[in-house]
Amino acid sequence: MNKVDLVIIGAGPAGLTSAIYASRSGYKTIVIEKSAPGGKMNNTHKIDNYPGLEGKEGWEFSMSFSAQAKNFGAKIIGGDVVEIKNLDSKDSKIVVLKNDIEYMCKTIIIATGLKPKKLEVVGYDKYFGKGISTCVVCDGAFYKGKDIAIIGGGNSAIEESLFVSDLVNKIYIINKFSEFNAEQITLNKLKGLKNIDFFYNTNVIKILGKNDKVSSIKIKNVNTKKEKEINISGIFTYIGWNAENFFIKDKEMLDKNGLLIIDKENMQTKYKGVFAAGDIVSKQFKQVTIATSEGTKSALEAVKYMNNL
Amino acid sequence: MNKVDLVIIGAGPAGLTSAIYASRSGYKTIVIEKSAPGGKMNNTHKIDNYPGLEGKEGWEFSMSFSAQAKNFGAKIIGGDVVEIKNLDSKDSKIVVLKNDIEYMCKTIIIATGLKPKKLEVVGYDKYFGKGISTCVVCDGAFYKGKDIAIIGGGNSAIEESLFVSDLVNKIYIINKFSEFNAEQITLNKLKGLKNIDFFYNTNVIKILGKNDKVSSIKIKNVNTKKEKEINISGIFTYIGWNAENFFIKDKEMLDKNGLLIIDKENMQTKYKGVFAAGDIVSKQFKQVTIATSEGTKSALEAVKYMNNL
Numbered sequence A, B: 001m002n003k004v005d006l007v008i009i010g011a012g013p014a015g016l017t018s019a020i021y022a023s024r025s026g027y028k029t030i031v032i033e034k035s036a037p038g039g040k041m042n043n044t045h046k047i048d049n050y051p052g053l054e055g056k057e058g059w060e061f062s063m064s065f066s067a068q069a070k071n072f073g074a075k076i077i078g079g080d081v082v083e084i085k086n087l088d089s090k091d092s093k094i095v096v097l098k099n100d101i102e103y104m105c106k107t108i109i110i111a112t113g114l115k116p117k118k119l120e121v122v123g124y125d126k127y128f129g130k131g132i133s134t135c136v137v138c139d140g141a142f143y144k145g146k147d148i149a150i151i152g153g154g155n156s157a158i159e160e161s162l163f164v165s166d167l168v169n170k171i172y173i174i175n176k177f178s179e180f181n182a183e184q185i186t187l188n189k190l191k192g193l194k195n196i197d198f199f200y201n202t203n204v205i206k207i208l209g210k211n212d213k214v215s216s217i218k219i220k221n222v223n224t225k226k227e228k229e230i231n232i233s234g235i236f237t238y239i240g241w242n243a244e245n246f247f248i249k250d251k252e253m254l255d256k257n258g259l260l261i262i263d264k265e266n267m268q269t270k271y272k273g274v275f276a277a278g279d280i281v282s283k284q285f286k287q288v289t290i291a292t293s294e295g296t297k298s299a300l301e302a303v304k305y306m307n308n309l
Helices: A013-024 A039-043 A058-071 A136-143 A155-164 A184-191 A288-307 B013-024 B039-043 B058-071 B136-143 B155-164 B184-191 B288-307
Strands: A006-009 A029-033 A075-078 A081-085 A093-097 A102-105 A107-110 A114-116 A147-151 A170-174 A196-199 A202-210 A213-221 A227-231 A234-237 A241-243 A274-276 B006-009 B029-033 B075-078 B081-085 B093-097 B102-105 B107-110 B114-116 B147-151 B170-174 B196-199 B202-210 B213-221 B227-231 B234-237 B241-243 B274-276
Touching: A006 A013, A006 A093, A006 A102, A006 A288, A013 A029, A013 A039, A013 A058, A013 A107, A013 A288, A039 A058, A058 A075, A093 A107, A107 A288, A136 A147, A136 A155, A136 A234, A147 A155, A147 A227, A155 A170, A155 A184, A155 B288, A170 A202, A170 A213, A184 A196, A213 A234, A274 A288, A288 B155, A288 B288, B006 B013, B006 B093, B006 B102, B006 B288, B013 B029, B013 B039, B013 B058, B013 B107, B013 B288, B039 B058, B058 B075, B093 B107, B107 B288, B136 B147, B136 B155, B136 B234, B147 B155, B147 B227, B155 B170, B155 B184, B170 B202, B170 B213, B184 B196, B213 B234, B274 B288
Parallel strands: A006 A029, A006 A107, A029 A075, A107 A274, A147 A170, A147 A234, A170 A196, B006 B029, B006 B107, B029 B075, B107 B274, B147 B170, B147 B234, B170 B196
Antiparallel strands: A081 A093, A093 A102, A114 A241, A202 A213, A213 A227, B081 B093, B093 B102, B114 B241, B202 B213, B213 B227
16 A cells, blocks of 8 residues: 555645645645646636736646645645545545555545536537636636626625626626525615626526637527527626535535535544645635635644644 | 725735735725835745745745736835724725825725744844744745754744754754743654754844854853854744734724734624734734735625625
């Protein structure tokens, strides 16, 4: 069996930051990632609001964070974690990969994140990251003075619409239900604005593009069956997430949304030496800055745990 | 009177991140700073653990964060805040500068930070940032295999010594008191290590250098009056901080250490629309990543507050 000090599961901004901090502290650290290192940063066109790296592409962030972790000695390996075992053990926890490779370690940081649910329509995969985004706070500013569509019927769709309402020219909110499951006060505020059009009982049926960018959206009312094509430059989907938690057998570690329950003071799960960071932990704002902060804290707590072994 | 949407007090990493987020959201934002923008980053030789900007100098961070805030429209002005008034007001709070200039604003973010107490000895000012640091987690890794001194008698001195004990060759812990005011378990752990020398009842009396870098430290036992010079490459001081809170008249906003009391869920002080971020808020780890995360959250909360006005 392979032995290391710390296994980090997931190489998004949280996991890679943990890797930078832990390996820089001298601990043997590996990061296990099932796709390309970088996490959701890889699906982001440009990241403008991360201090110090203005206007770099998402993939450049991924490369730069990964290189930095490697420079301090962390190893980033491809692999699909299927189970974590011996979590009660002080210094011999086990992380099992799909191909039966096992890593024994003193500490684990779970930073697997969330996967946005996909809109199952033609054009979604083609234009994701080219006009389609899952984060208004991140990408809204790229649509200053333009028209956008926001897809969803919950609080996020409403709050994020309000967030960007001053900046864009017009927002079409497409809700497949007959009403919004959102805070009334925010909804009322939004309804008072002139540049918002609401669609209810309405599905997106196609996303169209020009020159490799989103140009319009086709929608259909489920009652009247009437279709409509609207010209927009950007689409933001708020249709939910799937937590990447399949390898966690102890369901007591998870809240009702499948997110990791931690003590926010020290980022620790119910097991000592097992920490979590990033979007797999419940939070209001999903931002790279916030993920790196949680990656920092969980790594420093893991280092403290190992120093005291 | 000048009118803006948001006044940020302090241009360290937290304040500048708030400025990036708030101005990018379209709100008129000013940052007031009494010395050079960048805060404690300016006193840091190299910052290696901030993801994406490996190995840049502290001042390069300051320049880059500031430029980014300005690009989105934030104004950074020099000024000494002497009072904040009308904090109960929904949208007409007032920030007063030394020269009687006043800014009326809807929201305030306090990000003034902490000032490390200075060691009042010859050589401290000359070599600060050139071998003298106030943060082992930040700068310890630059002393791999070398000898360092850690000055202090509290928990921080002890915890940070343990943090870096595997990495450096030798640590001299210089405590001016006869014992440590620290957790016994951590202290015992440290006492069990071979590469730690403890000095009690001992003052630092001089810091010496060669080629513009720290090279040794002169200490003196207050009882025996015996002096000793020790060759070291780095000095870390843990002798306390002063909170930059002089402009806050309502002492109920502060905890016993002079730090801002906030609701950590939304970064808000006891006044609605008045937020705080960075080292002026109580925290375990003082890191740029953590400051930028708090700057992000406080700005997004301020934006939410203003959207709902």
